[in-house]
Amino acid sequence: MKLLDHLQTELTTLDAQSLLRRRRTTDTMCAPRTQVDGKPMLAFCSNDYLGLAAHPAVIAAMQEGVALYGAGSGASHLISGHSRAHAVLEDRLASFLAPHLEQAQALYFCTGYMANLAVISALAAASKSSTDVFSEALNHASLIDGARLSRATVKVYPHSDVAALESLLCASNAATKIVVTDSVFSMDGDLAPLPALLALCEQYDAWLVVDDAHGFGVLGEHGRGALEHFNLRSPNLVYMGTLGKAAGVAGAFVAAHATVINWMVQKARPYIYTTAAPPAIAHALLTSLDLIQGEEGAIRRANVQNLIRQMQQGLHLHHWQLMASSTAIQPILIGDNARTMRIAADLYAQGYWVGAIRPPTVPVGTARLRITLSGSHTSDDVAQLVSAMNQLEAAQ
Ligand SMILES: *Cc1c(COP(=O)(O)O)cnc(C)c1O
Numbered sequence: 001m002k003l004l005d006h007l008q009t010e011l012t013t014l015d016a017q018s019l020l021r022r023r024r025t026t027d028t029m030c031a032p033r034t035q036v037d038g039k040p041m042l043a044f045c046s047n048d049y050l051g052l053a054a055h056p057a058v059i060a061a062m063q064e065g066v067a068l069y070g071a072g073s074g075a076s077h078l079i080s081g082h083s084r085a086h087a088v089l090e091d092r093l094a095s096f097l098a099p100h101l102e103q104a105q106a107l108y109f110c111t112g113y114m115a116n117l118a119v120i121s122a123l124a125a126a127s128k129s130s131t132d133v134f135s136e137a138l139n140h141a142s143l144i145d146g147a148r149l150s151r152a153t154v155k156v157y158p159h160s161d162v163a164a165l166e167s168l169l170c171a172s173n174a175a176t177k178i179v180v181t182d183s184v185f186s187m188d189g190d191l192a193p194l195p196a197l198l199a200l201c202e203q204y205d206a207w208l209v210v211d212d213a214h215g216f217g218v219l220g221e222h223g224r225g226a227l228e229h230f231n232l233r234s235p236n237l238v239y240m241g242t243l244g245k246a247a248g249v250a251g252a253f254v255a256a257h258a259t260v261i262n263w264m265v266q267k268a269r270p271y272i273y274t275t276a277a278p279p280a281i282a283h284a285l286l287t288s289l290d291l292i293q294g295e296e297g298a299i300r301r302a303n304v305q306n307l308i309r310q311m312q313q314g315l316h317l318h319h320w321q322l323m324a325s326s327t328a329i330q331p332i333l334i335g336d337n338a339r340t341m342r343i344a345a346d347l348y349a350q351g352y353w354v355g356a357i358r359p360p361t362v363p364v365g366t367a368r369l370r371i372t373l374s375g376s377h378t379s380d381d382v383a384q385l386v387s388a389m390n391q392l393e394a395a396q
Contacts, residue, residue, distance in 0.1 A: 018337035019358055029054035030248075032377050036353060042381055044371045045355040049218045049328045050292065050300045051376025052248025058287050062249070065283030073276035078265070081276030089282040090253070092289055093241075097255040100227035102235040105261040109270070110277045112213055112242035112252035113142040118268035119238060119254050120146035120180060123207055125267045127175035134168055134206070136160075136181040138188060141361075143180050143211055152178070159185075162196045169204040177206035183226035184214035187362050187370060189325025194230050201236045209238045217246025218301060218328060223292040247288040250281050300375025304328050307373045307382050314386035319393045323368070331357070332369040340367035343392065350388050 014020045027035045030053040034043045052058050065085060073081035086108050093106035109115040120143070124131040131152035135143065137159045147154045153174070157165040169177060179201055181192045194210065201208040212225040220228025225241060227233070235257055242252040254264065264271060291297050311330055315322060321333040334340040337358045344356035347369075355370035362368060373382070 018341050024353075032374065032381055034353075039351075041348075041351055041353045042384065043353040044373065044377075044385060045353055046374065047214065047245035047372060048248055048376075049214075049246040049304060049372070049374050050248065050297060051374050052246070052288050052291060054376075055248060055288075055291065057291065058248055058284055061287035062280055062284035065280030066278075068283065069279035071280075072278050075276065076272060076274060077276045078272055083276070083279035083282070085279035085282040085286075086276060089285050089289075092286060093253050093255060096224060096289065096293070097227070097239060097241075100224065100233045101237055101239065101255055101257065102233075103258045104255055105258040106253045106255040107261050107264055107268075107271065108277070108282060109252045109254070110274060111250070112211075112240065112244070113145075114270040114274065115240050115242075115252040115254050116140070116142035116146040116211060117149050118146075118264060118270040119209055119240060120152075120178060121150040121270070122264045122268040123178050123209070123238070123260075124150035124152040124176060126263070130173075130175040132168075132172045132174035132177050134165055134177065134179045136192065138182065138185050139180060140182055140186050140211060140213065143182070143209075147180065152176075160190075160193055162193055162200065165197065166200055169200060169206060172204075177201075177204060178209060179206050180209040181211065182214075183210050183212040184219070184327050184329065186214055186329070187331060187357055187368070188323055189214075189327045189329030189331055190323070191226070191229075191327070194226060194232060198232055198234055198236065202234060206236065207238055208234070208236050209240065211240045213240070213242040213245055213252075214327065214329060216241035216243075217288075217292045217297070218304065221298075223297050223301060243285055243288070247285060247292065249284050249288055251277055251285070303375045303377075304373055307377055307379065310379055310382050311371070311373065311386060314383065314390075316390045316393055320389065328373045330371045330373065332371065334367050334369060335365055337367045340369065344369060346392055347388060352385050352388055354385075 024036050030046050030048050075081035090106045094104045098104040133147040133152045133154045135147050135156050155168050198208050215225040217223045219225050238256040240254050244250040323331045340356050357370045358367045
């Protein structure tokens with residue numbers, strides 16, 4: 001079989017470059033203390049920033065949701081799959097984000113990947129052959145794919161380079177202009193200069209699509225995310241938040257002016273042509289939102305901030321190169337793929353599970369450990385990881 005031989009050759013090449021990806025199988029809930037392939041581990045790699053994925057109240061709400069609504073939705077939202085649970089969740093999300101958006105409305109999606117495909121392609125569909133998408137260089141793959149799917153002209157601007165974006169906007173004659181960016185860069189942990197980006201979008205009559213996958217629930221005093229963190233409000237904002245990270249369950253939503261949401265219901269193919277997520281998921285998310293908005297959320301957010309400081313202060317930084325991040329994503333730049341995998345394997349052998357990120361997820365030559373902190377880690381957990389890393393560094 002020539003076709004199979006070809007695939008096998010390509011796989012062997014990836015392996016030789018330390019680029020072969022492998023999955024580890026977890027046997028327990030998503031939590032810092034976990035069991036992986038039968039072995040107890042202390043994990044620093046999930047995006048469950050508030051520790052809600054295994055929260056008893058969220059688990060109970062999911063069970064209640066299954067009892068109320070059954071296992072599946074049975075159809076897409078526009079046929080018969082749109083349940084009361086989805087509708088109530090969308091209303092809750094819209095009122096949560098209302099301080100930052102004009103006439104806020106929200107639309108729930110099965111995944112953030114689909115929400116990003118939907119939002120860019122739907123906005124671009126408003127001006128068929130005359131849309132420019134301005135895409136930040138370090139954007140998440142789902143935004144890149146959304147821009148491709150839109151068939152708009154895509155212009156990539158360098159990371160956090162507001163002046164370069166302004167030149168591109170200034171030179172554009174497109175009827176629809178869409179600037180798309182991560183708020184918290186998923187593999188770097190730094191924040192996009194959203195206030196400056198929004199000012200440009202207002203000046204040049206462009207949409208600003210903000211992907212707040214790593215901000216929603218964690219950033220801002222009340223957990224409203226990046227828009228609250230920067231205190232932004234504008235009719236130009238189109239906000240995407242995911243619900244499988246800090247919210248601990250699954251799915252995502254787009255929140256924007258009611259007219260934008262109505263347009264998406266008409267035009268967003270990744271919304272229209274897929275079965276609605278199980279209503280129980282939406283029902284469980286109502287409890288996640290209660291926790292995020294309540295005292296427990298505030299305590300967990302404060303704990304994350306303390307752990308970030310503890311890690312930054314504890315690591316011996318003459319060899320470990322912490323990247324410039326103030327968020328729960330604390331990457332350590334290594335550079336070489338094989339070396340990154342070796343360090344991650346050493347830590348894993350000692351019982352510490354951290355992410356090892358290689359190209360094409362990050363640019364060539366910038367492979368890194370991606371350490372994520374969560375409100376359910378203790379300061380003892382972080383002290384153990386820091387000590388293991390400091391000893392590892394001394395031994396190298
Ligand atoms: C995780 C992530 C997504 C995709 O969200 P899912 O709900 O996991 O599909 C989109 N954008 C960014 C920046 C992400 O980190």
